[in-house]
Amino acid sequence: MKAMQTTSPPIPESLEQLEHLDYAAFGAELEALHQRLLANISEADFKHLRKIEGWGRICSLLGYATAWLLPNPISALLISTGQMARWGCLNHHIRHRGYDRVPNIPKRYTSKGFARGWRRWIDWPDWLVPEAWDFEHNVLHHYHTGEKLDPDILEDRVQLMRRIKAPIWFKYAVASFFMVTWKLTYYAPNTLWILQQQRSRPGRKGLEERIAGHQPAIFHGAPLWWPFSKGSGEFWLRCVFPYALFRFALLPALFLPLGLSAALNVLLTSVLAELMTNLHTFLIIVPNHTGDDVYRFEGPVSDKAEFYLRQVVGSANFTGGRDWQDFLQGWLNYQIEHHLWPDLTLRQYQLAQPEVEAICQKYGVPYIRQSIWKRIGQTMRLLTGQIVMRPLKTRSKQEREKELASV
Known part of the structure; x- marks a missing residue:
C-alpha cells in the first residue's frame, strides 16, 4: 500500500x-x-501484522541458517533485521494496544499477552525489560512528549557531549560508539532506572522531583552499570546476564552438533548482528523527535x-x-x-x-x-x-x- x-x-x-x-x-x-x-480495524489488520512478522522471521531464519558457515555481514544483517522487526514492528505496536480491538485475535498478540513473563524470550528477547520500556516509552515519552519529564529528549540526554570542547570528529566518534551499543549502554539501564523511581515515588510530582534531583553527567541510568550501586543488581540480573546468555551462549550452543567451529561462527556473527541492530534501531528511533x-x-x-x-x-x-x-x-x-x-x-x-x-x-x-x-x-x-x-x-x-x- x-x-x-x-x-x-x-x-x-x-x-x-x-x-x-x-x-x-x-x-x-x-x-x-x-x-x-x-x-x-478488522481481522485484515491481524493478517497484515502476521505478514510483517513473517518477513522478520524469514530474516532471522535465513541469518542463522547461514551464520554457522562462517562469520559474515550478510547473515548478521539478516539476524539484525529480524531483531529490529520484533521491537519496531511488533512489540512497539502490540504493547501500545494497537491490536487489542481486532476481533478473535489470540491473546499472545495483545498488550496483555505479548512479551509478558516467560514470553519475553519468545516474543521480544532483548536487553530491555519489557515493563520498564512500557513505562518509560508508553507513559512518560508518549504523554509528556517534548516536556522535561520526557526521557527521550536527546538534547537533554547528551548535554555533556554538546557542551564539551572537543573537535567535531571526536564527538562523532563517541556518538558512533553509543549508536552501535545504545540498547545495552543507554536504553536498558535508563528505562529500568526510571521504572525503579516510579516504584519508589509514584505519581507525576514525585517522579518529577526525583528526576530533577538526579542530574548525572551522562544519563540517569548510568549508575546501574556499577555493580554495587543502588538498583544495579536488578539491571545485571534482568537485563545484562539473561540476554547475553540467550543471544551469545544458548543460540550458538544449538549449533554445536555441527561442530565447535560452527558454534563459534554463530557467536561471532551474533556479535556483529548485535552491533548492526543497535545502529539500525538508533537510526529509526532517535531522529523522530530531534x-x-x-x-x-x-x-x-x-x-x-x-x-x-x-x-x-x-x-x-x-x-x-x-x-x-x-x-x-x-x-x-x-x-x-x-x-x-x-x-x-x-x-x-x-x-x-x-x-x-x-x-x-x-x-x-x-x-x-x-x-x-x-x-x-x-x-x-x-x-x-x-x-x-x-x-x-x-x-x-x-x-x-x-x-x-x-x-
Whole structure:
C-alpha cells in the first residue's frame, strides 16, 4: 500500500500561524479521524501484522541458517533485521494496544499477552525489560512528549557531549560508539532506572522531583552499570546476564552438533548482528523527535486539542508508504500519527498519514515528513551541539477560554 507523497510545508520562522490556530476545530477533525480509523480495524489488520512478522522471521531464519558457515555481514544483517522487526514492528505496536480491538485475535498478540513473563524470550528477547520500556516509552515519552519529564529528549540526554570542547570528529566518534551499543549502554539501564523511581515515588510530582534531583553527567541510568550501586543488581540480573546468555551462549550452543567451529561462527556473527541492530534501531528511533525544526514544551498539556498540536509539531515522519519501506524503518516513519494515536495498527497508520497531513496543512500546523537521511543529519548535528531545538509555548484550554471570554 502506498501512502500519498506530498511536500511538507516549511517550518515558519514566526509562530504567527500557531498563535492563531483554532485548537478546538483542529482537535475535533483529528479526533473524528481517529474514531473512523478505530472503527476500520478488522481481522485484515491481524493478517497484515502476521505478514510483517513473517518477513522478520524469514530474516532471522535465513541469518542463522547461514551464520554457522562462517562469520559474515550478510547473515548478521539478516539476524539484525529480524531483531529490529520484533521491537519496531511488533512489540512497539502490540504493547501500545494497537491490536487489542481486532476481533478473535489470540491473546499472545495483545498488550496483555505479548512479551509478558516467560514470553519475553519468545516474543521480544532483548536487553530491555519489557515493563520498564512500557513505562518509560508508553507513559512518560508518549504523554509528556517534548516536556522535561520526557526521557527521550536527546538534547537533554547528551548535554555533556554538546557542551564539551572537543573537535567535531571526536564527538562523532563517541556518538558512533553509543549508536552501535545504545540498547545495552543507554536504553536498558535508563528505562529500568526510571521504572525503579516510579516504584519508589509514584505519581507525576514525585517522579518529577526525583528526576530533577538526579542530574548525572551522562544519563540517569548510568549508575546501574556499577555493580554495587543502588538498583544495579536488578539491571545485571534482568537485563545484562539473561540476554547475553540467550543471544551469545544458548543460540550458538544449538549449533554445536555441527561442530565447535560452527558454534563459534554463530557467536561471532551474533556479535556483529548485535552491533548492526543497535545502529539500525538508533537510526529509526532517535531522529523522530530531534532537529532544529522540532518543538519542545514547558509544562503539561491541558486538553486533547493541545495534546494533538504538541504531538504533531514535536515529532517528525520519514517518507515511505510501501510495506517494504515501512518494514525497514520499523514502522516508525509514521511517528506523528503514532503519537497522535498510539493505539492503531500498522495498516491504519498507512491510511491515516495522508489525511493527517491534509488536516495539518488546512490549519497551518507544521508537519514534517522527510527522508530518513535528512532526519539522521539533524540528529547528528543536535547530538554534537551544532543546533538546538525550538521552544514553543502552546495555549492551554484555560488561556483559550479566557481569550474567548474577553472578545
